[in-house]
Amino acid sequence: MAYRVSVHITPRRGILDPQGKAVEGALHSLGFEGVSSVRVGRHIVVDTDAPSEDAAIASVTAMCERLLANPVIEDFEIESATAS
Amino acid sequence: MKFGIVTFPGSNCDYDTLRGVVDVLGEDAEYLWHKDHDLKGADVVVLPGGFSYGDYLRCGAIARFSPIMNEVVAHANRGAPVLCICNGFQIACEAGLLPGALLRNQTLQFVSAPVTMRVENADTQFTSAYEKGQRITMPVAHGDGRYTADTQTLDELEGEGRVILRYVNAKGEVDPAANPNGAARDIAGIINAAGNVFGMMPHPERAMDKLIGSTDGIGIFQSVLAAVPA
Numbered sequence: 565m566a567y568r569v570s571v572h573i574t575p576r577r578g579i580l581d582p583q584g585k586a587v588e589g590a591l592h593s594l595g596f597e598g599v600s601s602v603r604v605g606r607h608i609v610v611d612t613d614a615p616s617e618d619a620a621i622a623s624v625t626a627m628c629e630r631l632l633a634n635p636v637i638e639d640f641e642i643e644s645a646t647a648s
Numbered sequence: 649m650k651f652g653i654v655t656f657p658g659s660n661c662d663y664d665t666l667r668g669v670v671d672v673l674g675e676d677a678e679y680l681w682h683k684d685h686d687l688k689g690a691d692v693v694v695l696p697g698g699f700s701y702g703d704y705l706r707c708g709a710i711a712r713f714s715p716i717m718n719e720v721v722a723h724a725n726r727g728a729p730v731l732c733i734c735n736g737f738q739i740a741c742e743a744g745l746l747p748g749a750l751l752r753n754q755t756l757q758f759v760s761a762p763v764t765m766r767v768e769n770a771d772t773q774f775t776s777a778y779e780k781g782q783r784i785t786m787p788v789a790h791g792d793g794r795y796t797a798d799t800q801t802l803d804e805l806e807g808e809g810r811v812i813l814r815y816v817n818a819k820g821e822v823d824p825a826a827n828p829n830g831a832a833r834d835i836a837g838i839i840n841a842a843g844n845v846f847g848m849m850p851h852p853e854r855a856m857d858k859l860i861g862s863t864d865g866i867g868i869f870q871s872v873l874a875a876v877p878a
Contacts, residue, residue: 575751579796580830582754631713634706634742636749637796 566613567620570643573633574605608632611648620645649876651677652690654720654736656711661697661733665853672856673869682714691876692729693720695736697789697851707750707792708738717743729773729872730845734790737837737847746840746847747805748797754830758791762861763828763850765813765836766820772839773875774846775812777867783820784813784864786855793829793849795838805838813837813848 575581581603588602610627614620621642624632633640651669655662662679669677678688682700687693700711711717717739724730724745732740740746753759762785770780778784797805805811813836817826822834829849837848852865 579751580754580794582752582756582830586756631709632705634709634749636741636747636798637751 565615566611566648567617567645568648569610569612569620569624569645571608571610571624571628571632572605572641572643573608573628573638574603574641576637576639579637605638617645617647649675649691649873650689651675651692651694652680652687653677653694653696654680654682654716655696656682656698656700656714656739658700658702659696659698659735661735661851661853664851665694665696665733668853668856668865669869672866673873675873680716682711682716684716685719687716687719687723690723692731692872693723695720695730695732695739696853697734697736700735700739703792706738706742708735708740708742711735711739712742721745724840724845727842727844729876731774731868731872732845732847733851733853734788734793734849737849738792740845740847745845746838747801748795748838750792750849751794751796752792753790753794753828758789759793759828760789761787761828763788763836764816764818764820764826765850766816767812768814769809769812769839771809772812772843772846772871774839774868774871776874777870781820783816783818784867785862786850786852786865787861788828788850789854790829790849793831795829795831795835795849797832802832805835806833808841810839810841811835811837812839812846813850
């Protein structure tokens with residue numbers, strides 16, 4: 565079965581994210597004063613064949629651990645797996 | 649002695665490194681193609697600077713899975729020297745040969761400029777040609793050079809004398825203005841626990857000829873020469 569799995573990868577909390585800071589500053593200057601934090605990461609969409617949704621998620625989790633995210637500096641979160 | 653210089657797609661300092669080794673040191677050097685499985689008898693492996701695989705995903709993240717890296721890791725695990733410069737440092741961190749990671753410069757800008765560093769430990773295979781505390785100058789040229797690791801790792805590196813090079817000002821003092829990328833604790837170069845894998849962001853291979861501003865980089869290569877039995 566074909567699945568589409570989305571992954572959010574963000575700089576780990578506590579790691580300085582200058583890109584997020586720059587965006588935060590720009591949002592403040594646009595008048596979005598309520599913004600307290602912005603972090604800029606990546607969104608990766610993987611299409612993969614797997615026997616089940618759980619297997620698709622397990623497979624993408626392994627991909628994150630080995631390549632897609634760097635555990636030293638990044639956190640990842642699997643957002644969705646939909647049969648496609 | 650023979651240096652093996654890995655060429656990844658996007659490496660751009662492999663030629664400078666080869667010319668430095670051959671012309672300045674008078675030693676043998678050969679390129680090692682990233683798809684090969686053969687270090688061609690190299691005593692020292694260099695992971696050179698550049699933008700391997702276009703820096704896609706993260707700097708060094710994809711180069712780390714190049715076929716040649718199996719041999720480079722095996723070479724490192726045998727205790728043989730690996731010199732990792734700039735993108736090579738990023739690749740070594742991604743490959744787990746060195747701890748930590750290199751992130752986007754704090755200013756978000758690419759920086760190409762000479763930097764001054766202090767040699768924090770001259771008792772290594774890569775820095776024995778210098779004196780402890782000596783100030784040396786070499787160029788940096790990177791967008792992602794901000795060395796980062798968790799506090800425990802940083803403390804370990806410091807405690808074990810594995811912070812080898814630190815960015816300093818002209819007086820030899822640490823100074824935020826002299827740190828080109830916001831690196832944690834002004835770290836420019838570190839070594840692994842076994843002392844045979846060395847990573848640094850500045851470019852010693854671009855500081856081997858007075859004509860281009862500095863010869864301070866020669867010492868890195870001379871140190872390795874002195875450390876490896878002929």
